[in-house]
Amino acid sequence: MHNRDDILAAAAEVFAQHGFRGSTTRRIADAAGVNEITIFRQFGSKEALLREAMHNLTQSAGLEVLPAVPADPDRELTLWSESFIKHLRLRSSIIRKTMGEIEERPEMSECASDVPRRASADLCHYLAALKRQGRTAQKFEPRTAAAMLMGAIFSDAMGREMMPDVFPQPEAKAAPMYTRLLLQAIGVENGSSRTTSKQTRRTKQLSA
Amino acid sequence: MHNRDDILAAAAEVFAQHGFRGSTTRRIADAAGVNEITIFRQFGSKEALLREAMHNLTQSAGLEVLPAVPADPDRELTLWSESFIKHLRLRSSIIRKTMGEIEERPEMSECASDVPRRASADLCHYLAALKRQGRTAQKFEPRTAAAMLMGAIFSDAMGREMMPDVFPQPEAKAAPMYTRLLLQAIGVENGSSRTTSKQTRRTKQLSA
DNA sequence: TGTGTAAGTAAGTGACTACCTGCATTGTCG
DNA sequence: CGACAATGCAGGTAGTCACTTACTTACACA
Numbered sequence: 001m002h003n004r005d006d007i008l009a010a011a012a013e014v015f016a017q018h019g020f021r022g023s024t025t026r027r028i029a030d031a032a033g034v035n036e037i038t039i040f041r042q043f044g045s046k047e048a049l050l051r052e053a054m055h056n057l058t059q060s061a062g063l064e065v066l067p068a069v070p071a072d073p074d075r076e077l078t079l080w081s082e083s084f085i086k087h088l089r090l091r092s093s094i095i096r097k098t099m100g101e102i103e104e105r106p107e108m109s110e111c112a113s114d115v116p117r118r119a120s121a122d123l124c125h126y127l128a129a130l131k132r133q134g135r136t137a138q139k140f141e142p143r144t145a146a147a148m149l150m151g152a153i154f155s156d157a158m159g160r161e162m163m164p165d166v167f168p169q170p171e172a173k174a175a176p177m178y179t180r181l182l183l184q185a186i187g188v189e190n191g192s193s194r195t196t197s198k199q200t201r202r203t204k205q206l207s208a
Numbered sequence: 209m210h211n212r213d214d215i216l217a218a219a220a221e222v223f224a225q226h227g228f229r230g231s232t233t234r235r236i237a238d239a240a241g242v243n244e245i246t247i248f249r250q251f252g253s254k255e256a257l258l259r260e261a262m263h264n265l266t267q268s269a270g271l272e273v274l275p276a277v278p279a280d281p282d283r284e285l286t287l288w289s290e291s292f293i294k295h296l297r298l299r300s301s302i303i304r305k306t307m308g309e310i311e312e313r314p315e316m317s318e319c320a321s322d323v324p325r326r327a328s329a330d331l332c333h334y335l336a337a338l339k340r341q342g343r344t345a346q347k348f349e350p351r352t353a354a355a356m357l358m359g360a361i362f363s364d365a366m367g368r369e370m371m372p373d374v375f376p377q378p379e380a381k382a383a384p385m386y387t388r389l390l391l392q393a394i395g396v397e398n399g400s401s402r403t404t405s406k407q408t409r410r411t412k413q414l415s416a
Numbered sequence: 417t418g419t420g421t422a423a424g425t426a427a428g429t430g431a432c433t434a435c436c437t438g439c440a441t442t443g444t445c446g
Numbered sequence: 447c448g449a450c451a452a453t454g455c456a457g458g459t460a461g462t463c464a465c466t467t468a469c470t471t472a473c474a475c476a
Contacts, residue, residue, distance in 0.1 A: 017311055021229040025464065035424050040465065042422095093311065100308025102370060103225055103301060113371050120374035138392050144376040144385045148360040151386075154367075155359030162310060163321050166328035168352040177352045178359075184346050185393035233434065243454050248435060250452095 004042055007032045011053040016094040020050060020101055020108075054108050057094070061115050063087060066126040073130055073188050074179070080126075081153060081175040084119060088157035096158060116154075120146055130188065137187030145186055152178045212250055215240045219261040224301040228309055228316075231258060262316050265302065269323050271295060274334040281338055281396050282387070288334075289361060289383040292327060296365035304366060324362075328354055338396065345395025353394055360386045 010032035014023045025046050029036040043049035064083035066076060088095065095112070102109040120143075127142040156174050160167045168174050218240035222231045233254050237244040251257035272291035274284060296303065303320070310317040328351075335350040364382050368375045376382050 019227070019229070019308060019312075021227070022312065024462080026462090036464095037425090037466090038423065046464065096308045096310065098308075099366065100227060100304045100306075102304065104227075104230065109370060116367075117371055117374060120371075140389060140392070141376060141385065143374070144382075145389060147364065147375050147382075148356065148386055148389050150374075151360035151363030152356040153359070154363045156355065158307065159324075159362075162317060163325055163328075166325060166351070166358075167355050168349060174352075174355075177349070178356055181348060181353060181356050181390075181393045184348070184395070185389045187392070232432080234432090244434095245436085245455085246453060254434065 007034055007039060007042060007049065008053045008056055010034075011049050012057055012094065015050060015053065016091075016097060019097045020105060023050065051108060054098070055111055057091075058111050058114050061087065061118075063115070063119055063122075066122050068125075068129070070126060070130045070133065070135070073135070074183060077126075077149075077183065078176045078179045080123070081149065081179045084150070085153045085157055085175045087115070088154060092157050092161070116150065120150060123150065127186070130186070135188055137189075138185065140186045145182060148185070149178055149182045215242060215247060215250060215257070216261045216264055218242075219257050220265055220302065223258060223261065224299075224305060227305045228258065228313060259316060262306070263319055265299070266319050266322050269295065269326075271323070271327055271330075274330050276333075276337070278334060278338045278341065278343070281343070282391060285334075285357075285391065286384045286387045288331070289357065289387045292358070293361045293365055293383045295323070296362060300365050300369070324358065328358060331358065335394070338394070343396055345397075346393065348394045353390060356393070357386060357390045 007028065011023065011028045014028050014031050018027070023046070025036050025039055028046075028049070029039055032039075039046075039049060043052065062083075064080045066080050070076060098109050098112045123146040124142045127140075127145050130136055131140070131142065153175060156167050156178070160171065160174075164171075168177050215236070219231065219236050222236050222239050226235070231254070233244050233247055236254075236257070237247055240247075247254075247257060251260065270291075272288045274288050278284060306317050306320045331354040332350045335348075335353050338344055339348070339350065361383060364375050364386070368379060368382075372379075376385050
């Protein structure tokens with residue numbers, strides 16, 4: 001009993017490995033354990049099938065949500081970064097393929113930009129709240145800071161496989177390390193701030 | 209008088225728009241203003257042609273070189289970042305295509321990773337030198353900091369076209385803004401440090 | 417038992433693909 | 447002028463692609 005979902009899953013898998021042009025209907029059918037013609041009867045065309053498969057994927061995101069009111073920035077941002085990098089790593093193949101086909105199939109890439117857009121808006125909002133709370137000792141623009149953290153995480157997720165030596169080690173600590181650097185950039189002190197009420201003037205000393 | 213270079217340039221252009229599978233010999237020949245068969249007589253096969261075209265491209269990098277001994281970090285890093293982002297933006301299409309085809313054609317992607325690898329090594333070395341000079345007021349690992357700046361720049365160059373609203377504005381100021389944030393992260397003060405000799409203990413105050 | 421629906425099989429269509437053969441044309445150089 | 451190499455042109459081969467037609471099988475339900 002092969003249903004639409006089997007075919008959609010197979011299509012996503014084949015697309016992740018071979019891209020649009022390489023995703024032949026025969027390959028998808030084989031991967032789904034279904035006769036090729038079933039695909040056309042169910043979805044009409046290869047393009048419609050892949051469009052639906054992509055749309056399906058962008059729905060199942062499951063990102064960590066940042067609190068509206070920051071409490072423990074280090075902890076909250078680290079959790080968020082880790083969930084974000086995990087999400088990207090799981091989908092790195094399909095993301096690379098989709099990005100490579102923006103010029104030829106912009107509609108399909110369009111819906112792929114949904115997740116990062118939401119993530120960016122969420123992170124920007126959080127950083128702006130931090131700033132409003134007066135817990136940032138450095139000047140910064142939330143959007144720039146957000147783009148910096150997300151950019152680092154994105155590049156790591158996309159590129160580490162090909163060039164492991166240019167990214168921080170170990171892989172599992174990368175997201176916290178980027179997060180720490182960002183917090184330093186905007187001037188949030190290291191310790192968790194359960195001591196929110198009695199904020200102290202910080203003095204930084206030179207490192208060895 | 210159509211020569212190899214015309215064909216190579218056309219091949220690179222077509223590849224940037226359509227990827228490997230989409231770069232048909234007919235399309236390349238048309239783009240080069242050359243008969244299709246000339247391609248086979250000159251290069252033997254489509255794959256050989258594209259391989260040579262890619263190899264050609266990675267040679268013509270032209271990155272800014274960071275000084276072995278940092279003098280004015282803000283200025284030097286900003287120049288470097290701007291040349292790096294310019295380089296990536298000029299090649300964003302071809303980079304996206306190449307990344308999308310790592311799984312299917314790893315040899316071709318291999319040589320594409322040359323430029324970022326060199327850039328990363330160079331930047332790491334520079335940041336380590338800065339640290340050794342004792343001009344960084346924050347703890348950081350050079351490789352992580354380098355990955356962060358390069359990642360931000362890379363993501364900007366790859367993604368701004370598709371999602372302009374998640375990146376800092378204006379586009380032209382993005383590289384300096386990322387650079388500034390990184391310098392804040394590692395604790396390098398804003399002013400140019402021609403005053404290297406009399407390094408002062410810095411005190412940061414809370415921002416409004 | 418009959419009927420409708422979803423799936424499979426077999427065969428084929430026209431377009432496109434990488435690449436080849438044979439032959440005519442052109443420009444260069446001695 | 448003649449030799450030669452590079453190029454163009456017409457045509458073709460064998461394969462793949464998305465997609466179709468015509469027909470068969472399996473099962474659900476009334």
